[in-house]
Amino acid sequence: MTSKAQKLRAKRKAQLGRPRKANAERFACGKIRPEWSRQESEKEAMAVALAARKRMHGLDTTSAFAGYTLGRLFLDGRITAEQREAGDDYAAAMARYYHLNGIPYPSVRAQALDRVAGHPGETSEERARMALKAADRMMRLEGVLAGCEEGRQVKTTIFNVCVMDYEGLRLMPEPQLAWLRRGLNALIFDKGLREYGEGGASFEQR
Template identity: 60%
Template sequence: MTSKAERFRIKRSSRAGRPRKADVARYPGGQIKHGETEREVRSVAIAARQRQHFSGMKGVDAGSSFAGYTLGRMFLDGKLTAHEREAGDEYARQMARYYSLTGIPFPSVRAQSLFSVKGFEGETTAERTRAARAATNRMMELEGVLLKLPDGPRVKTTVFNVCVMDYEVLRTMPEPQLAWLKRGLTELHWHLGLSREKAAV
């Protein structure tokens, strides 16, 4: 038989907190099993992205793959054309290839795990050496293209910071800096041979 104090403790604990949810799958310990679907998780992520990056903007597809990085968001904002975005994507791809083949850690902190940053193990094959040399030559070629433009160092730095470093603050860059970015991306577009019709841009 339970004592009066025990009955009082049971009665008080049964009233504490909110009532348990009914008809919910639970683990043996009593915790609710979370069975979120991919659609629910995606909708939460898209709503957060809409709030953070596109608040007050109507008609922007926050679920688009372009909304996940600064260059793509500038394209969705209408500041860059599809040709310029495509050139920036290809430039970033070439730079990522250069960093991965030469063993240099990717410079953007957001793109890596800080606790596993290291070069490759020193095991080099003739094929890897050839690929690293080709990627290095390609990187220097693209940098040369940008540096030959008027205001070349500024153009190169702006393109690198937007496309590779992915600095969100540059999404609201002033007009002169945006002109440098557009100049660099347009030149890269033609140099990389992404379009044959120059009049289309």
């Protein structure tokens, strides 16, 4: 049985020293990592990433556009800023459709490997409405691309660049690049119709 004196000694021992810092980043030995050390580590990680990007893609830039195929095509000068933005909007719409409808995102490169199974379909009325709206938008965009001249090739090229993010398509030949531009221009036109009405200014596909 613990005596009163032993309890008092244990209490005093527990009060010695400063309390342990919560959520502090530490070295492997347990010592707290100082702020300047964290900053240096971030700089080193960034330098390694930029060196790898330059070695793999020939791009010496910190731009976020260098991180995916459509952005690299933009940095290469093969598509315009408006076309890149249209491709980004298409990719975002497709990602939203997959997420809300519980469909696995098709490109493993675009997500964590432990989440390739997708997400469970939502059952609430509000989320069901959002999922239906996302599906409607996806079908509209698919119809826009399929309605282009050589629509099948245009639709496939847009999907492979913007959603699948295939790096090899950065070096696509001119005929395939023409399909990409045609699809992106159609997406720009469709966005203009939705934002400014069906009576908007005419659009010339490039």
